[in-house]
Amino acid sequence: MGSMGSSPGHAAGGEAETAPFDHRKGPRRRGDTLHNAIFEATLEELAEVGYAELTMERVAARARASKASLYRRWSSRAELVADAVRHVAPSRDELPDTGDVRTDLLALLRYAASWLSGPAGEAARGLIAEALRDPELTKAVRARFIESGSDFVLDILRRGATRGEVRPGALTPRVAAVGPALLRQHFLIHGAPVPDEVIVEIVDDVLMPLVRSNP
Amino acid sequence: MGSMGSSPGHAAGGEAETAPFDHRKGPRRRGDTLHNAIFEATLEELAEVGYAELTMERVAARARASKASLYRRWSSRAELVADAVRHVAPSRDELPDTGDVRTDLLALLRYAASWLSGPAGEAARGLIAEALRDPELTKAVRARFIESGSDFVLDILRRGATRGEVRPGALTPRVAAVGPALLRQHFLIHGAPVPDEVIVEIVDDVLMPLVRSNP
DNA sequence: ATCTTAGAGTACGCCGCGTTTCCTCGCACC
DNA sequence: GGTGCGAGGAAACGCGGCGTACTCTAAGAT
Incomplete structure (x- = not known):
């Protein structure tokens, strides 16, 4: 299945001091849990930097989620924000x-x-x-x-x-x-x-x- | 001085149908004339694609001006638009x-x-x-x-x-x-x-x- | 225990940004 | 009428976000 590709060098043993926590190894959230974590991150971004500076990358990073996870659920920043705001309706x-x-x-x-x-x-x-x-x-x-x-x-x-x-x-x-x-x-x-x-x-x-x- | 660079091929005699017209050689506008041309381009872009899709690059291209000329006058898209709209006040x-x-x-x-x-x-x-x-x-x-x-x-x-x-x-x-x-x-x-x-x-x-x- | 799904991380090409470089025109001044 | 200089045009740059693809793996289902 697929080429092996170059192994990403799985951080042999060394402690990831700067690494923000790798959810590939750690507890990986799914479904509603992840959903809510993304909403929370979105609302925090809104409050901190405002809508204009809010980016999918920033939200993903803050929620420690991947961009792909965001785009799987919302096709645009606007939809994500509109959805997140429902939580504070x-x-x-x-x-x-x-x-x-x-x-x-x-x-x-x-x-x-x-x-x-x-x-x-x-x-x-x-x-x-x-x-x-x-x-x-x-x-x-x-x-x-x-x-x-x-x-x-x-x-x-x-x-x-x-x-x-x-x-x-x-x-x-x-x-x-x-x-x-x-x-x-x-x-x-x-x-x-x-x-x-x-x-x-x-x-x-x-x-x-x-x-x-x-x- | 300086490298000659590749000559841009000054469209010898042929009609420049796709060529955007090189104002380095042609009539070069200045001051108010250029100012107004940029305003016009801005208003046309606003009407055609709306504010969200309006970019400095698009306006510059439509006005056949350089981005540098735009930034020399306005420090942001918002300022340019606000200024251009004054013309239709x-x-x-x-x-x-x-x-x-x-x-x-x-x-x-x-x-x-x-x-x-x-x-x-x-x-x-x-x-x-x-x-x-x-x-x-x-x-x-x-x-x-x-x-x-x-x-x-x-x-x-x-x-x-x-x-x-x-x-x-x-x-x-x-x-x-x-x-x-x-x-x-x-x-x-x-x-x-x-x-x-x-x-x-x-x-x-x-x-x-x-x-x-x-x- | 195995299979499937979904999430994490990474890399990619694209585009607009805002700036800088280099060349060239137009204008004013002499 | 030449000449110098300031302003304009084109192009290229690094940056960062976009949206997608690919690999690996943890979590849940069977």
Whole structure:
């Protein structure tokens, strides 16, 4: 089977002091274990050097995996990052229903802002620039970064409408998208963290006047 | 002095169909002429292959300039693009004062949308991802892509306020930024062109309810 | 125990980067 | 009208990341 090739000189006996640990000999990870290790490395790279400097080589090296293992799972940097970010996706369970639209909106936007301040934010900035070239990636980015936000706003507004706080005409996807869009816009242009005053302004100067039912 | 090197074969008499034309011998452009030729090539590349695929090598080749000439003027792709886009900056003179806030807003957003559909839009998508790494670039991007829009909205709102159409509380930079932000957001996520229904929705479902004085 | 799969490590060719070298043109100055 | 010099054009360089291929081997399945 195949030519023997030159033997790679299996490091006879010598201790590999600089060698970062050879997983050919050591415990070799597979399946989900490896998957998660790569995700972790990806998120660390995102946080440390940002999306622009993140390379497949760096991620592979940090995860002590081979590039081939990465390409077996993801065909591009963008897909890897989009997938890795799912692991830090915000869970909507953490957001309470306080019975007050303004309080709910503030809590939601503050939560989203803190999420953007992590690796997910770095990912978002880079992915937005690349997503439109690939329909699959477009879908993934929209689902992970865009839609969840306005869905949740719509829930808040609906609850507010049943209490009479919110005018019925404001229960549209377009209106629900305003808050998250303004927050994202600020993050994209000014970076993280988003100052709390900005969030309060978005809620008090834009969202509340927009959705409040007339006195 | 120096080795003669192999003569590049100065295409004796024959037409240089594939030969890119040797500007060492031909008319050699300088200063502004060359500057503009590079800008033109940059904008064409933006329109054809987009920001992600735009490389210094491609621009240099298309402009029939040397990479050295490019790097003598701009230290990075981002700076070149940001500078080139200034040449297609929208002029606010084209926007009339119709005496009606809704009409003015529609005209402004439609104009901005058409601008985003050109090379400037491609540039915006890429630059936003890179701008924050460089303070100079950040300033340039904000000035060229962000601030001009809301400045103009504020003018429209001010005129509307003097007519009583617009409630005074809406005359804030934050409110003025909403329209352009929503438009940009849609463009970044869904690409060009922005359907006219989206613009109408932004104006009728968000901006007008937000700024209209109470009846 | 054997077979199969999947991962680690390495090397390869390609391309864009950003720089440098060498030559040549165009311009200003005399 | 010659001449010097600064700017431009082409080409080559080393570097690094890409994406792939190949070898060897550990881990799991049968």
